[in-house]
Amino acid sequence: MVFCSVCFGDPNSPLTHGYNYGIIALLAIISTVLFCFGMLFLNIRKRTLKNQKFSH
Secondary structure: OOOOHHHHOOOOOHHHHHHHHHHHHHHHHHHHHHHHHHHHHHHHHHHHHHHHHHHO
């Protein structure tokens, strides 16, 4: 039976480093997308408040 280095526990294996870098990359991408999504809603809110101010 052959186990991968992550499951078996070899912290110095290149496979382990690759998995760790992959997780970090995915977290960075997800964080960037969520940040941009949040900024989109803040921009929409800002424009809405600005338009309400001028309409009265």
